[in-house]
Amino acid sequence: MNRSDDAVRDTDVLAALRTATAARHERLDSGLPLSAPFPTLDDYAVHLCMVRDWLAPLERWLGGFADGPQAEPSLPATARLPAIQADLAEPGMPEVAPLRPAAAWPADAGAAWRWGVAYVIEGSQLGGAVLYGRLAGPLAPHPLRYLRGEEGGPGPRWRAFMQALRARVTSPQEIAEACAGACAAFDAILELAPLKNN
Template sequence: MNRPDNAAHILDPLAALRAATNERHERLDSGLPLAGPAPDLTDYASHLTMVRDWLAPLLPWLDTFQDGPQRVLPPVERLALIEADLNEPGMPPLRAPAAADAWPRDASAAYRWGMCYVIEGSQLGGKVLYGKLAGSLAPHPLRYLKGSDAGPGPRWRAFMLALKEHVTSPDEIADACAGACAAFDSILKLSLDKKG
């Protein structure tokens, strides 16, 4: 697993993760199907299938481990929300899932904390997109973007506290940064496939 050099020296895991993934995050945000000036339901379907193709192999892989972030927070049925949205009346026909990335079977817990940083953080962006699109895409409920009624804030705060408790050493922080970069690279690849 390659470690990003630009963040390995930062001893705050959250600051290191932000530094390691900042450029990838900006590329992803600008390339999302919903990034255009007036996204429609076709764009939402494209967004959902991209996220589904990213999460479908990643979440079961995370569940094979007995330690790490997936054991700290209660599970969220993200794939079920995506499927419900994709099957909503008025959505374009579903397409078959894309080929899945293979994830390392020996990934450290810190590496997986980094991957979950990207997964959990995506819900914060989803809430912003929900606020922007709820009116224009009504009556579609946008379940995946909306998330829970409490919003993503409480879960994100709990995740950050747990991250700081479980990822503390320079090596763990470097592994977390590598995991976060791998998660971003995986979804960036899917976003480029959608454009191609």
């Protein structure tokens, strides 16, 4: 039985998701150019392109559903791609590659599977806030819009997300599906990531 199977037996979906994705999360966090001791604007541009190429097809795909996390009133739709594009257009940023074509996401994915995908997207905003605190000074005067995120930080939205996730994904089958969706979302960004230890 693998780590993901162990996670499904957990009765709390958030704990199960953390367990199922822990190794992927660690690999991503420790291997990105922005995890270097002294990241540059070039590193930030690479990071932004990776996130853009991951997030753009995901947002289009998720926008085709009217249930699950897309129907949650406590989680209004938020536009993250404009901040990425604005950051890439800042003076001093290197020329960036166009959006890479992405593999199709499953049209028949259930709500619980999509809650798992949303867990990775929402959680990435917490990581962005940590990076903003570390890089705002060294990369100034670049505004780092994407890392800065929404006014007031990601905390309130993350708390609303956790509450909704725990209310909507409760059965062992739903938890298993959410874990599978989260792992798929991590796998997709790991395929795009220029990991230092690859």
